[in-house]
Amino acid sequence: MQTVSVYTTVSDRDGRLVPDLTRGDFEIRDNGRPVDITVFSNEIQPITVAVMLDMSGSMMSRFLHVRRATTHFVDALLAHDRARIGTFGFEIFMSPHLTSDKAILKRVVQEEVWPGGGTPLWTAVDHAMSSLAGESGRRVVLTLTDGTDTGDLAGWPKNAGSGDVRKRAIDEAFMMYAIGMEGTGLDGGMEFLAEETGGGHFELKLDADLPSTFTRVAEELRRQYVLGFAPAMLDGKRHRLEVRVKQPGLKARARRNYVAAADR
Amino acid sequence: MIRIAATPIVVLCVAAVLRSATAQEHSASPRDVFRTAAQAVLVYASVVGASGQPIVGLGREDFEMESDGVAQPILHFAPHDGRLTFALLFDMSASVRLSIPYLDAAIEELAKTLRPDDRVRVGVFGRRFYLTATFSRDAAEARKLARQALRQLEVEDTLGPSPIWDATWKAATALLEAPGPHAVLVATDGRATGNHLGLADLAEGAAAAGVAIHPIVQRTREAIRQSATTSVIIQPDAPMARLADYTGGAVADAFPREPKRMLSAALASARPAYVLGFAGAADGRRHKLTVRVKRPDAVVRARMTYLARKGVATDDK
Numbered sequence: 001m002q003t004v005s006v007y008t009t010v011s012d013r014d015g016r017l018v019p020d021l022t023r024g025d026f027e028i029r030d031n032g033r034p035v036d037i038t039v040f041s042n043e044i045q046p047i048t049v050a051v052m053l054d055m056s057g058s059m060m061s062r063f064l065h066v067r068r069a070t071t072h073f074v075d076a077l078l079a080h081d082r083a084r085i086g087t088f089g090f091e092i093f094m095s096p097h098l099t100s101d102k103a104i105l106k107r108v109v110q111e112e113v114w115p116g117g118g119t120p121l122w123t124a125v126d127h128a129m130s131s132l133a134g135e136s137g138r139r140v141v142l143t144l145t146d147g148t149d150t151g152d153l154a155g156w157p158k159n160a161g162s163g164d165v166r167k168r169a170i171d172e173a174f175m176m177y178a179i180g181m182e183g184t185g186l187d188g189g190m191e192f193l194a195e196e197t198g199g200g201h202f203e204l205k206l207d208a209d210l211p212s213t214f215t216r217v218a219e220e221l222r223r224q225y226v227l228g229f230a231p232a233m234l235d236g237k238r239h240r241l242e243v244r245v246k247q248p249g250l251k252a253r254a255r256r257n258y259v260a261a262a263d264r
Numbered sequence: 265m266i267r268i269a270a271t272p273i274v275v276l277c278v279a280a281v282l283r284s285a286t287a288q289e290h291s292a293s294p295r296d297v298f299r300t301a302a303q304a305v306l307v308y309a310s311v312v313g314a315s316g317q318p319i320v321g322l323g324r325e326d327f328e329m330e331s332d333g334v335a336q337p338i339l340h341f342a343p344h345d346g347r348l349t350f351a352l353l354f355d356m357s358a359s360v361r362l363s364i365p366y367l368d369a370a371i372e373e374l375a376k377t378l379r380p381d382d383r384v385r386v387g388v389f390g391r392r393f394y395l396t397a398t399f400s401r402d403a404a405e406a407r408k409l410a411r412q413a414l415r416q417l418e419v420e421d422t423l424g425p426s427p428i429w430d431a432t433w434k435a436a437t438a439l440l441e442a443p444g445p446h447a448v449l450v451a452t453d454g455r456a457t458g459n460h461l462g463l464a465d466l467a468e469g470a471a472a473a474g475v476a477i478h479p480i481v482q483r484t485r486e487a488i489r490q491s492a493t494t495s496v497i498i499q500p501d502a503p504m505a506r507l508a509d510y511t512g513g514a515v516a517d518a519f520p521r522e523p524k525r526m527l528s529a530a531l532a533s534a535r536p537a538y539v540l541g542f543a544g545a546a547d548g549r550r551h552k553l554t555v556r557v558k559r560p561d562a563v564v565r566a567r568m569t570y571l572a573r574k575g576v577a578t579d580d581k
């Protein structure tokens with residue numbers, strides 16, 4: 001029987017994570033119809049994440065800060081978490097290591113992060129998704145950026161726009177997180193993408209908040225509930241999803257769509 | 265100091281070094297016989313003066329060797345005739361500003377300086393890695409293969425990662441089937457990305473295998489202000505210089521005063537002038553190596569580590 005997994009973050013009015021709810025506290029609606037929750041877990045979830053760092057020219061003045069904060073994020077990973085580091089600017093690169101080995105991840109951050117270039121944001125996010133395509137379970141792309149997409153990378157075999165990325169993220173059930181640096185805000189497309197996929201977006205009031213924001217992302221991912229249901233029919237179409245928490249004052253954040261097909 | 269990284273590449277190094285040591289012993293034909301239970305360790309070295317000019321004509325008595333800080337008798341010494349088994353590797357990633365016409369001209373000049381007893385393989389890398397399948401010993405053939413190699417990658421291959429460490433290691437291990445000394449000349453900007461290996465992995469592995477790395481780099485140094493009181497220096501060629509030092513190589517300029525001589529100058533610098541030997545350990549482990557020359561104005565370029573064979577007695581035949 002096909003089960004649709006729905007990773008859900010619950011927070012209170014003050015934005016604090018709420019980790020101790022039970023199955024009965026949730027409702028799921030598929031195209032508006034309530035469904036039975038057949039799978040439930042509130043255990044700590046291992047993280048599989050591609051971290052994409054904007055290294056464009058406009059980020060140069062934050063280079064050291066971003067590198068230190070990313071190292072801080074690596075330190076916050078637990079034994080079963082896996083991460084992959086990538087950057088975009090002159091080029092787009094993803095480290096071949098998707099690993100829980102902190103020494104390797106830190107080595108990549110120290111040796112392989114270089115500033116300069118434009119901001120092929122959507123192509124970079126698309127490339128990050130490709131790097132996780134072979135992984136099962138929850139796949140997260142966490143993007144740190146200070147601006148909007150500046151266009152295609154000339155010669156890149158598969159440049160992507162926001163629409164391409166949105167469709168792929170939903171169809172292939174990726175979860176998107178985005179952090180916007182101080183003062184510049186996030187591309188509106190990134191915010192929308194994060195909300196549609198059940199991820200999150202943060203706009204730093206101060207660059208100094210970056211380490212704590214990275215930690216917050218890690219905590220959210222760790223504390224997400226795993227809900228599951230069996231779709232009434234596998235019609236191959238996109239269905240609207242809604243997850244609610246019955247307790248007043250609490251907010252659930254989960255992906256808003258899924259494709260009712262096998263292995264989705 | 266470059267720290268040893270404990271990665272699976274260490275296992276690969278053992279086989280490579282054994283082959284390398286065997287090849288080096290045969291090609292150097294040391295007259296001394298090592299009648300101990302230890303392995304004969306050969307070290308190719310160059311000596312340069314304060315201005316970088318090569319110093320030749322030195323004798324055994326001019327050198328000192330230490331392993332793990334302990335003085336070692338130099339049991340073998342000979343001037344080296346300069347022949348070389350080397351790989352010529354080009355980083356074709358987008359950030360590197362070496363155009364194909366520029367490289368074509370440099371290759372033309374390089375071909376004139378090849379010796380009949382040199383062996384060369386040519387490679388390029390970006391997203392993909394390509395290396396000529398066999399060694400070229402003929403200048404005309406080397407020229408032709410080099411030019412072909414430069415054109416192997418597609419534009420899309422130049423816009424992804426620059427796995428400099430991985431490519432250099434692949435080239436280094438590809439040399440070991442031929443007699444030494446061995447060197448990799450790699451033209452790059454030093455902006456390494458997308459590697460399986462780390463810099464320390466490559467440095468330790470190459471030095472242990474006796475492969476000298478000679479970077480040909482675009483020297484760039486950019487100070488980027490981070491705050492009112494802090495700047496960060498971005499100098500991509502700096503790790504390449506450390507790599508060269510550790511493996512006994514030398515850094516060459518990708519844009520010298522005479523651009524045509526970019527490669528030929530690097531090759532001239534890569535040819536060692538001396539070969540020394542001592543009785544190494546027999547414990548199968550890595551050991552630090554220091555080679556000095558007893559002249560205050562001179563610097564020795566030689567590898568800084570070797571991998572001891574385990575419990576094998578070697579005799580020169």
